[in-house]
Amino acid sequence: MTPPLCPDCGGTGWKIVEREELSGAVRCHCVSTERATRLVGESAIPPLYANASFENFLLPRDNPIAYRELTEVFLQVRGYAREFPNTKRPGLLLMGSPGTGKTHLAVAAFRALLGKGFEGLFFDYQNLLDRIRSGYDKESNLGDKEAYRVALEREVLLLDDLGAHRVTDWVEDTVTSIITHRCNNSKPLIATTNLIDADAGFATYEKSGTGLVDHRTTLTERIGARARSRLFEMCLVIKMPLIEDYRIRKQRS
Ligand SMILES: Nc1ncnc2c1ncn2[C@@H]1O[C@H](COP(=O)(O)OP(=O)(O)OP(=O)(O)O)[C@@H](O)[C@H]1O
Ligand SMILES: [Mg+2]
Ligand SMILES: [Zn+2]
Numbered sequence: 216m217t218p219p220l221c222p223d224c225g226g227t228g229w230k231i232v233e234r235e236e237l238s239g240a241v242r243c244h245c246v247s248t249e250r251a252t253r254l255v256g257e258s259a260i261p262p263l264y265a266n267a268s269f270e271n272f273l274l275p276r277d278n279p280i281a282y283r284e285l286t287e288v289f290l291q292v293r294g295y296a297r298e299f300p301n302t303k304r305p306g307l308l309l310m311g312s313p314g315t316g317k318t319h320l321a322v323a324a325f326r327a328l329l330g331k332g333f334e335g336l337f338f339d340y341q342n343l344l345d346r347i348r349s350g351y352d353k354e355s356n357l358g359d360k361e362a363y364r365v366a367l368e369r370e371v372l373l374l375d376d377l378g379a380h381r382v383t384d385w386v387e388d389t390v391t392s393i394i395t396h397r398c399n400n401s402k403p404l405i406a407t408t409n410l411i412d413a414d415a416g417f418a419t420y421e422k423s424g425t426g427l428v429d430h431r432t433t434l435t436e437r438i439g440a441r442a443r444s445r446l447f448e449m450c451l452v453i454k455m456p457l458i459e460d461y462r463i464r465k466q467r468s
Pocket of ligand 3: 221222223224225226227228229243244245246
């Protein structure tokens with residue numbers, strides 16, 4: 216089905232404007248809308264998150280602490296998306312427990328960047344590694360070599376569930392090279408992860424007097440110190456609040 220022609224420019228992408236005796240051609244608004252639509256289509260956002268946006272991100276009004284903390288995170292992520300590309304750091308890293316809305320918020324921000332005309336690609340971390348590796352295993356598999364190149368080159372990369380699953384030297388090297396390349400070239404990376412890190416505010420070791428230690432796997436353990444260090448350098452790092460898993464909450468209601 217061909218989309219209907221734009222009523223303002225008849226599909227030419229140019230509009231004639233008349234200003235005091237003069238007339239001239241200006242770019243029509245439909246050009247940017249069309250580009251944004253195409254960019255979303257090429258971004259590989261999974262169907263489950265096809266509608267995830269800032270507008271449909273809900274704040275838990277029944278829990279004042281969770282409400283306040285999640286509101287703050289929401290505003291930070293939305294602020295990043297609004298200011299982009301004039302942000303202090305080009306990237307965004309969302310860290311926290313399952314079901315706290317990391318991927319939802321990451322996609323919302325990502326979509327806002329696509330709306331500004333940036334080319335983006337959503338990649339599930341495990342899937343990206345699998346594809347890169349199969350490309351290396353079978354020399355002929357061009358499609359998968361492509362995955363590595365695209366992960367390096369695409370203007371904006373959303374890497375979902377960074378550090379999930381297995382660790383091998385190969386994985387560490389690959390992740391380090393993708394992150395290093397993107398960092399060196401100031402190419403934005405939006406990432407989500409369940410891994411923890413002391414510098415993001417997780418209690419990875421006993422702080423005097425608290426007696427509390429978070430024993431979950433750290434970012435460094437999974438992706439190595441070098442990739443981790445660059446991620447912190449290039450990203451606005453956000454720790455999700457300790458809130459109930461949205462998936463469970465939704466099932467109950
Ligand atoms: N505050 C929220 N408002 C509306 N929907 C939400 C909210 N938080 C999460 N969801 C929805 O709940 C589901 C799980 O959220 P999401 O996938 O973002 O969690 P996650 O933190 O990425 O979890 P995981 O660590 O398991 O990947 C998604 O369908 C998401 O759209
Ligand atoms: Mg997720
Ligand atoms: Zn038009």
